[in-house]
Amino acid sequence: MSLVNFTSREITCKIVYYGPGRSGKTTNLHYIYGRVPEVRRGRMVSLATQTDRTLFFDFLPIDLGSISGFTTRFQLYTVPGQVYYNATRRLVLQGADGVVFVADSQGRQLDENLESLQNLHANLLDQGVDVRAMPLVLQYNKQDLPKELVLTPAELDDALNFRGVPSYPADALHGTGVFESLKGISELVLKRLAQGAPA
Amino acid sequence: MTAALNPKFSFEAYVVGAANRLAVTAGRTVAENPGSAYNPLFIYSGSGLGKTHLLMAIGHAAKKLAPGLNVEYLTLDEYVEAFHAAIAAGQGDAFRRRFQSVDILLVDDVQFLTNRKEMQAELLRLSEALQAAGHQIVLASDRPPAEIADLDERLISRFSGGLVVDMGIPDYETRVAILRRKAEERATSFQSGVLETVAGVEFTNVRELMGALNRLIAFQAVNDAPITEASARQVLGLPAVTEPGAPAEPAAPAPPPDEFSVFLSDVTATVGRAVEAWRARVSEAILRWEGEGYRTKRLEALLAQETPGAVDQVIAAFAKDVERLKALAAEVQGLDSPSAGDSVFRDPDRMAEAEAVAAKVREGAAPPPGPSAAFPLAQFAAGPSNEVALAEVREILANPGKKYNPLVLVGAGGTGKTHLLNAIGLELAARPRAVVACLSTQVFVDELIAAIEGDRVDWWRSRYRRATALLLDDVHLLAGKDRTQEELFNLFNHFQDKERQLVFTAPVPPAELEGIEERIKTRLAGGLAITLAEPDRVVRRAALDRILGRADGPGPDGALLDYLADRPAASIRALTADVQRVRDAAAAQAQAMTAGLARSVLEGEPAPRRRTSGFRTSGIVVSSAGGVRSREKMVWEWPVAADRMIEDLR
Numbered sequence: 033m034s035l036v037n038f039t040s041r042e043i044t045c046k047i048v049y050y051g052p053g054r055s056g057k058t059t060n061l062h063y064i065y066g067r068v069p070e071v072r073r074g075r076m077v078s079l080a081t082q083t084d085r086t087l088f089f090d091f092l093p094i095d096l097g098s099i100s101g102f103t104t105r106f107q108l109y110t111v112p113g114q115v116y117y118n119a120t121r122r123l124v125l126q127g128a129d130g131v132v133f134v135a136d137s138q139g140r141q142l143d144e145n146l147e148s149l150q151n152l153h154a155n156l157l158d159q160g161v162d163v164r165a166m167p168l169v170l171q172y173n174k175q176d177l178p179k180e181l182v183l184t185p186a187e188l189d190d191a192l193n194f195r196g197v198p199s200y201p202a203d204a205l206h207g208t209g210v211f212e213s214l215k216g217i218s219e220l221v222l223k224r225l226a227q228g229a230p231a
Numbered sequence: 232m233t234a235a236l237n238p239k240f241s242f243e244a245y246v247v248g249a250a251n252r253l254a255v256t257a258g259r260t261v262a263e264n265p266g267s268a269y270n271p272l273f274i275y276s277g278s279g280l281g282k283t284h285l286l287m288a289i290g291h292a293a294k295k296l297a298p299g300l301n302v303e304y305l306t307l308d309e310y311v312e313a314f315h316a317a318i319a320a321g322q323g324d325a326f327r328r329r330f331q332s333v334d335i336l337l338v339d340d341v342q343f344l345t346n347r348k349e350m351q352a353e354l355l356r357l358s359e360a361l362q363a364a365g366h367q368i369v370l371a372s373d374r375p376p377a378e379i380a381d382l383d384e385r386l387i388s389r390f391s392g393g394l395v396v397d398m399g400i401p402d403y404e405t406r407v408a409i410l411r412r413k414a415e416e417r418a419t420s421f422q423s424g425v426l427e428t429v430a431g432v433e434f435t436n437v438r439e440l441m442g443a444l445n446r447l448i449a450f451q452a453v454n455d456a457p458i459t460e461a462s463a464r465q466v467l468g469l470p471a472v473t474e475p476g477a478p479a480e481p482a483a484p485a486p487p488p489d490e491f492s493v494f495l496s497d498v499t500a501t502v503g504r505a506v507e508a509w510r511a512r513v514s515e516a517i518l519r520w521e522g523e524g525y526r527t528k529r530l531e532a533l534l535a536q537e538t539p540g541a542v543d544q545v546i547a548a549f550a551k552d553v554e555r556l557k558a559l560a561a562e563v564q565g566l567d568s569p570s571a572g573d574s575v576f577r578d579p580d581r582m583a584e585a586e587a588v589a590a591k592v593r594e595g596a597a598p599p600p601g602p603s604a605a606f607p608l609a610q611f612a613a614g615p616s617n618e619v620a621l622a623e624v625r626e627i628l629a630n631p632g633k634k635y636n637p638l639v640l641v642g643a644g645g646t647g648k649t650h651l652l653n654a655i656g657l658e659l660a661a662r663p664r665a666v667v668a669c670l671s672t673q674v675f676v677d678e679l680i681a682a683i684e685g686d687r688v689d690w691w692r693s694r695y696r697r698a699t700a701l702l703l704d705d706v707h708l709l710a711g712k713d714r715t716q717e718e719l720f721n722l723f724n725h726f727q728d729k730e731r732q733l734v735f736t737a738p739v740p741p742a743e744l745e746g747i748e749e750r751i752k753t754r755l756a757g758g759l760a761i762t763l764a765e766p767d768r769v770v771r772r773a774a775l776d777r778i779l780g781r782a783d784g785p786g787p788d789g790a791l792l793d794y795l796a797d798r799p800a801a802s803i804r805a806l807t808a809d810v811q812r813v814r815d816a817a818a819a820q821a822q823a824m825t826a827g828l829a830r831s832v833l834e835g836e837p838a839p840r841r842r843t844s845g846f847r848t849s850g851i852v853v854s855s856a857g858g859v860r861s862r863e864k865m866v867w868e869w870p871v872a873a874d875r876m877i878e879d880l881r
Contacts, residue, residue, distance in 0.1 A: 043502065067491045069404075096495055099502045211490045215497050222501045 036102070043104040045221050047214070048125055049090075050152050051134035052144035053113030056173040059204040060134060061092045061108055064214065067207075068094055089124050106218070113148065122155050130167035130221040132213050134204070135192055137174045137182040145192055167220035169198045171213045176203040236294075236304055240287035246412060247492040248405025251281060251398040256500045258285050258369075262292035263500075265300065265335050265367035269394035271358065272369045273376060276398035279436030282371040285398075286337040289369055293335050303330070304337040311343075311350055331360045335367040342372040342379050344386070351383045358389055368393075401437065406430035408489065409437060410444055419448050424460040432469065443467055509542045510534060516546045525553055526578040552579035559589040599668035599694050602656025602702065610777060611647060611654050612803070614770030620761040624651065627732065628658045631700060635759035637723075637733035639706075641740050642763030645802025648736040651763070652702050655734055659700045668695055669702040676708070676715045683714075695722055699731050706735040706755070710746025723754055733758070766803055772796040774803045778810050779824075790826035798833070809833055 036043050049057040065076050074093035089109055096104040109128075111121040125131075133152065135145045156163050172188045183191070185201045193199050198216045202209025242262075247255050254276075260268045276282055290302045305313070317326035330336065336357075344351055361368055372379065375397070376390040401409065410426040429447065434440045450466050451458045458466070513534055517527045529549055533542050560576040575585040613621055620640070627634050638655075640648045656669035682691035695701065701722060709716050726733050737744060740762075741755035766774065775795050795813075800806040809829075816832045817824040 067489075069491065072491070096498060099499045102502065104498070104502060207490070211494050215494055218494075218498050219501050222498070 041102050043099070043102045043222075044107065045105070045129045045218065046107045046109065046127055047130045047132060047217055047221070048128040049108065049110040049132045049134055050121075050125070050148065051113055051171075051173075052136060052141065052148040053115075055113060055134045055136040055141070055145075055148075056202075056204040057110035057113065057134045058090050059173075060132070060171070060202075060210050060213070061090050061110055063204055063207045063210045064094070064108065065092055067211070072096070089120060108214075115147070115151075118151065118155070121151070122158065125152075125155050126159060128166070129224075130169075130217040132169055132171055132217050133192075134171045134173050134202075135188060137172045137188060137201075138177065139181065139183050142183070142191060149192060164195070167217060167224065168195070169200065169213055169216040169220065171200050171202045171204075171209060173202045173204050173209075175201045175208070176206065236287045236290045236302070238291070240284040241291045242288040243493075244412070245281065245284060245288055246401070246405055246409045246489070247496050248401045248408070250401050250405065251276075251285075252496055252499065254285060254396040254398045256496050256503065257394055257396050258289045259292065259496065260500050260504070261367055261369060262289045263296060265293055266365040270362060270367055271390060271393040272367075273372070273390045273393060273395040274369070274398065275372045275375050275395070277400070277436055278373055279438035280398050280400065281437060282373075282398070283339055286339055286369055286371050290335065290337055293367075300334045301332060302335045302337070303333040304339070306339040307341050307343045307350075310338060310354075311347065314350065314353060327357070327360075330357055331364070333361070333366060335369070336361060337369045337371075339371045340373075341370045342374055344382055345380045348383075351386055355383060355386050355389065358386075362389075400433070400435060403430055406434070406440060408492075409440060412489070413441065413444055414448075417448060419451065421447070421451070421463075422457050422459055425458055425463045428460050428463050428469070429467065432467065512546065513542055516549065520549070520553060523553075524577055525556070526580060529580055549579055552582055555582065556585055559585055563589050563592045598666050599698055600670040600674060601660060601667055602653040602669035604657065606650045606653035606657065608651075608654035608658055611650055612766070612770045612773035612777065614767045614773065616764040616767040616770055617647070620651070620763055623759060623761050624655060627734075628655065631659055631662075631732035632726075632730040636727060636730070637735055637755060637758035639741050639755050639758060639760040640734065640736045640763060641738070641760050642736075643738060643765070643802060645804025646763040646765065647803055648763055649704055652704055652734055652736050655732075656700070656702045659702075659732060662699075665700065666698045667700045667702065668698040669700075669704075671704040672706055672708040672715075675703060675719075676712055679715050679718060692718065692722075696725055700734070701726055701731070702734040704736050706737050707739070707744050707747070709751075710744070713748075716748050716751055720748070720751055720754075723751070727754075765801055766806070768796055770803070771800060771806055774806055775810065778807055791824055791829055794826040794829055 049060055051057050061076065065073060072095050074095070077091040089111060092108040094106040094108065096106060098104070109124050111117075111124045131152065133149060135141075135149075153163050156166055170188075170193055172183075172185050175182060175185070185199065189199055198220070200209045200213045200216060202213060204210055242255070242259060245255060254274050257269055257272055258274070261270075261272050274282055274285060287304060290304050293300050294302055314323075314326060317323055338354075341354075344354065358368055370390060375395060376382065376387045379387075407427060407430040410430055414421060414426065425447065426444075429440070429443050432443065434443065446466055447458055447463055450462075463469075513530055517530045517534075520527050520530070527549075530546065533540075533545055556576050556579060563573075563576070573585075573588055575581045575588055578585075608624075611621070623635065623638070627638055640651055642648050653669060656667045659665055660667040660669075678691060679688070682688045703719075709719065723733065735755060737755075740760050741752050744752055744755070772792065775792050779792065791813075795806070795809065798809070800809065813824055813829045813832050817828055820828075822828065
């Protein structure tokens with residue numbers, strides 16, 4: 033997928049929300065969906081199981097309109113977090129321009145977070161993508177839960193953020209940190225434009 | 232004196248719509264990169280559309296990012312007042328210093344510059360100083376710079392030099408968003424449809440919108456009952472809707488688009504920076520090289536293309552070509568200055584032509600005539616008569632151009648001036664990167680005449696200006712040649728300025744030269760004049776050794792040498808002529824050269840014919856037998872004395 037098409041003057045950013053199951057990836061998309069004016073957003077495609085877990089993936093296209101003469105579109109995807117859907121994850125991850133890793137801030141979910149993060153690295157590596165070159169931000173979701181249940185952003189940074197990428201504490205249900213994360217990843221992705229390296 | 236930044240006016244509180252997105256984006260960019268993005272940023276819009284809010288928001292955002300920044304917000308009136316107060320207190324300079332140290336200057340209402348010439352001048356100075364120091368200026372006005380009456384052209388161009396953006400009347404959605412936010416700020420809620428009704432009115436500015444909202448809030452507070460859509464219309468004096476119940480506009484009950492708007496304007500700024508960054512780089516390069524006078528067609532072509540492609544490589548290649556052109560032009564300048572003005576040296580798209588022109592010039596710039604290799608210093612016959620002169624020459628050779636400049640070798644014909652001149656030339660030419668011009672004045676004059684004829688005096692001049700030393704034989708031949716004297720005068724100054732050695736020969740001391748301009752004479756006299764005396768016996772002996780030794784086989788006859796050396800001779804040239812006569816006689820009589828033969832030849836009958844020597848001569852030829860041989864010096868027709876006497880008596 034070409035990020036910037038100078039001929040048709042289009043910018044398309046594919047951003048994938050990655051993370052362990054039940055960490056709040058779809059919630060992120062729902063919140064964004066709710067804030068984007070109707071004319072700007074496409075239909076949110078959500079293929080969920082009966083129990084409301086993402087089975088296949090969520091897809092939210094956002095049309096940002098004409099920016100500097102470029103028709104700019106964002107495509108937001110989520111992957112199913114459950115360990116056994118790795119094939120789907122790899123499919124969704126293909127051609128991603130940036131990844132928002134949504135981590136579950138709960139202390140007892142730390143291992144799942146680590147596992148999912150390793151899974152992300154492994155899948156990227158499989159696709160021949162340099163993990164260090166892939167724009168990535170971390171979102172520490174569920175910070176609204178009682179203090180005794182969650183780790184602080186600093187603790188999570190210590191545990192997960194070994195590449196020192198931007199990280200955002202969030203409460204996706206109420207919207208805290210959702211747009212901050214989206215803005216963070218957009219900036220990283222778009223910055224690569226300046227280096228003339230379409231992903 | 233300066234209004235503080237109102238904390239309520241921040242970007243977060245700014246409702247962004249289509250009408251002001253560009254301005255807000257530019258404002259954010261400026262706040263994030265003060266002084267580098269758009270400088271100055273000029274914002275204009277009708278009143279009540281958020282100029283002041285935007286200015287203050289820029290100030291806040293910049294302060295938040297870099298708390299150390301010195302941000303100053305003030306309206307033009309405040310600025311004028313402060314200026315007048317400072318002038319009245321005799322603190323004009325302190326006032327200027329204060330504003331020149333501001334990192335971000337936000338000036339509101341600059342339209343009031345109309346008819347204030349002195350303030351315009353002051354602001355021009357200030358903006359020049361701030362821009363030069365890389366400080367940000369943001370100006371707001373109710374009209375574009377060009378429409379501010381009576382505004383100095385320089386200010387107009389300066390204001391327009393950064394970015395001029397306007398803000399329009401907010402559209403319906405933005406109006407709704409503004410109303411909602413304001414209502415929220417005041418902790419008031421309205422029935423659905425009320426705010427939409429207010430927003431449906433096309434107020435020309437946000438202040439009127441606020442006024443309407445205030446009326447509704449007041450009405451609701453007084454009546455203690457929630458205001459309805461219909462009563463809102465009543466309160467605002469709007470005609471009742473024909474179809475009651477339906478909102479005037481298809482009200483979108485969407486959640487407030489605030490977060491998304493902020494996100495959108497952020498992304499816009501990022502894309503603007505990223506996508507068009509290469510264009511900015513190209514434009515910058517074009518401006519830079521164009522400013523230096525180079526053609527930038529190649530770079531302009533880049534802007535026409537859609538994709539950034541390999542712009543950086545092209546710019547780098549262009550810069551390299553320009554460097555090469557600069558080097559070529561500099562080289563050509565030294566060889567042939569008019570050619571350096573050739574337009575090919577300003578056009579990197581014609582590199583091959585430029586190289587060709589340079590090569591041609593290089594070829595044409597043959598070095599000036601050099602010293603003759605026939606006169607090495609080692610062969611210069613030394614003796615007590617020229618000891619001092621030689622010592623001075625050696626000092627000059629050790630330190631050319633610095634010790635004695637110019638050096639004038641004075642002496643009668645044949646005393647070795649030319650030999651010594653060429654010898655100095657040879658020694659100087661042996662230095663690294665030396666270009667020694669060593670020639671007779673006659674050749675110098677002839678060359679100039681040829682150059683004038685060929686219309687290439689500049690070329691001729693630069694050829695000599697390139698030399699590291701100029702040695703001119705028989706400088707007295709310049710007499711009466713005004714143009715050559717003029718050229719020599721200029722060359723002279725050039726060489727002295729650059730501390731390059733000048734050497735001249737003349738038959739008389741410089742001050743006694745005739746027909747030479749005073750300014751040249753004094754310059755010649757200003758150096759060192761050394762006189763080469765008649766050769767003494769040691770010199771004669773050494774010269775004879777050389778003359779006889781080089782033509783007449785091994786070991787010239789000692790008696791002959793002594794005889795010849797003992798004979799007084801006015802010059803080496805005369806001595807050479809003597810030897811030649813003896814040699815001719817010996818050849819004619821088919822006998823060896825001996826002292827006896829020499830005596831009979833030189834002291835007996837004078838030789839029947841005079842040999843012209845192979846040397847360049849600089850004066851009249853004096854026969855060794857004495858007496859003037861030159862026909863010109865003879866008076867052949869004496870005037871009739873009687874005629875003259877009659878004349879005198881009359």
